[in-house]
Structure formats: structure tokens, C-alpha cells
Amino acid sequence: MGKRLNSKHKIDRRLGVNLWGRPKSPINKREYGPGQHGQRRKKPSDFGTQLMAKQKLKGYYGNISEKAFRKYYEEANSLRGDTSENLISILETRLDAVVYRMKIVPTVFASRQVISHGHILVNGTRVTVASYRVKEGDVVEVKEKSKQMPLILESVQSAERDVPEYVEFDPKGMKGSFIRVPKFEDVPYPVQMEPNLVVEFYSR
Numbered sequence: 001m002g003k004r005l006n007s008k009h010k011i012d013r014r015l016g017v018n019l020w021g022r023p024k025s026p027i028n029k030r031e032y033g034p035g036q037h038g039q040r041r042k043k044p045s046d047f048g049t050q051l052m053a054k055q056k057l058k059g060y061y062g063n064i065s066e067k068a069f070r071k072y073y074e075e076a077n078s079l080r081g082d083t084s085e086n087l088i089s090i091l092e093t094r095l096d097a098v099v100y101r102m103k104i105v106p107t108v109f110a111s112r113q114v115i116s117h118g119h120i121l122v123n124g125t126r127v128t129v130a131s132y133r134v135k136e137g138d139v140v141e142v143k144e145k146s147k148q149m150p151l152i153l154e155s156v157q158s159a160e161r162d163v164p165e166y167v168e169f170d171p172k173g174m175k176g177s178f179i180r181v182p183k184f185e186d187v188p189y190p191v192q193m194e195p196n197l198v199v200e201f202y203s204r
Contacts, residue, residue: 019060019192021161050204053197060189061091062108068131073149073202084195088184092166095122096130098140102169102176134178141175164188193204 044052058069076086091097096111098121105111112130114120120127121141122134134140142152156171163169166186167175184195 017056019191019193020055033102045203047129047204050201054201056191057091057193057195058107059086059173060111060193061094061097064132068187070202071093073142073198077199077203083134083199085184087195088187088193088197089181090133091180092182092187093132093133093135094130095120095132095140098134098167098178101164101167102140102162102175103155103158103163103171104142104152106151106160110151114146114149114152119143119149119152136178136180138178139175140178141173147174162188 054069058064058066064072072090073083073087076090077083079086096108096115098109099105099111099115104120105114115130115132116128118126118128119142121143122132123139126143142149146152152174156174162175163188164182166180166182167176167178182196184193187193
């Protein structure tokens with residue numbers, strides 16, 4: 001099993017959910033966590049519930065580092081409006097999230113990889129930073145030489161996920177655009193996310 005696949009499965013097992021809704025998740029077979037104590041279940045404290053909400057959201061976007069995730073919270077908190085909504089908006093404008101939403105790749109981990117290897121263009125310019133923030137109207141496409149990559153071809157043709165309405169993507173041209181910043185209710189999470197609890201965790 002590859003290192004990335006292994007890390008994804010570890011996150012699923014540790015959190016006890018099929019975080020990305022994938023058919024190969026080990027949670028589909030065993031719903032308890034890893035290790036000999038994984039089958040024990042106890043009612044979590046308020047802190048534990050908030051921590052779990054944070055770990056789920058952080059893990060879903062490719063296990064973003066704690067330092068970066070806290071920065072996103074601080075930015076969301078400084079903006080006008082609901083902090084939890086702002087946090088989701090920030091996460092969904094990351095380039096790796098947008099490439100994943102367009103179904104160019106099967107996972108957010110693969111998204112990070114194709115971006116860092118220079119396979120993705122934003123408005124005609126190669127961007128190699130996964131955390132690059134996409135703006136409304138930005139055009140995201142697969143570089144011409146990368147359009148025949150098996151990983152990308154297979155993902156684009158997969159029926160595993162749908163492209164949400166806040167992005168558009170032409171699978172033939174391998175090109176799409178980020179139409180608008182989504183609201184929390186627009187984001188197609190396969191499991192229940194609770195960004196309000198994440199805000200509570202950081203605002204303690």
C-alpha cells in the first residue's frame with residue numbers, strides 16, 4: 001500500500017468515518033479506530049467533540065498542518081459575517097480543493113501532488129502551490145502535456161463524484177472555472193461537518 005493511501009486510511013480509521021465517501025475506505029468494513037483499543041467507545045467531552053470536528057475538517061482537506069489551519073481560522077474570524085461560513089469559504093478556495101472539486105483527480109492528496117508537479121495552470125500560468133487561493137472567475141486547467149496522465153483521465157471519467165455547481169469543468173478540454181465562493185450548505189461533504197464546533201474549539 002502506498003504511503004499516501006496508507007495515510008488516508010489511517011485518518012478514516014482514527015476518526016471513525018469514511019471522510020471522503022470512497023468505496024475502498026477501511027471504515028466500510030470496520031467502523032472502529034486503529035489499534036487494540038480502537039473498539040472502545042465512550043461519550044466524548046465537549047472538548048473532545050470540538051477536537052473531533054476540527055480533525056475531520058482539517059483531515060478532509062488533505063490533513064492541513066495545525067499552524068496553517070489555525071491561520072485560516074484567524075482569517076475567518078477577522079472577516080465580516082459568520083466565522084464558520086468564512087472558514088469553509090477559505091478552505092474551498094484553496095487550489096487543491098478546487099482541482100479536487102473539478103474531478104481532475106480522485107483525492108485531495110492527489111490534487112496536491114499534481115499541483116506541486118506543475119500539471120495545473122491558473123489563468124494560463126503554472127501554479128505549484130496547493131494552498132494558492134483561487135478567485136471567482138479564475139480559469140483552472142490541466143497543462144497540455146499532462147492531459148493524457150492515467151490518473152487524470154480515470155478521475156475525469158469516474159462517476160464516483162459529481163462536480164458541484166460553484167465550479168464548472170469541461171472534461172474534454174480539461175479546463176474549468178471557479179464560478180463563485182460556496183456557502184457551507186453548497187459543499188458536497190460525504191460526512192457531517194460541524195465548522196461551528198471548530199470555531200468553538202479555537203475560540204476557547
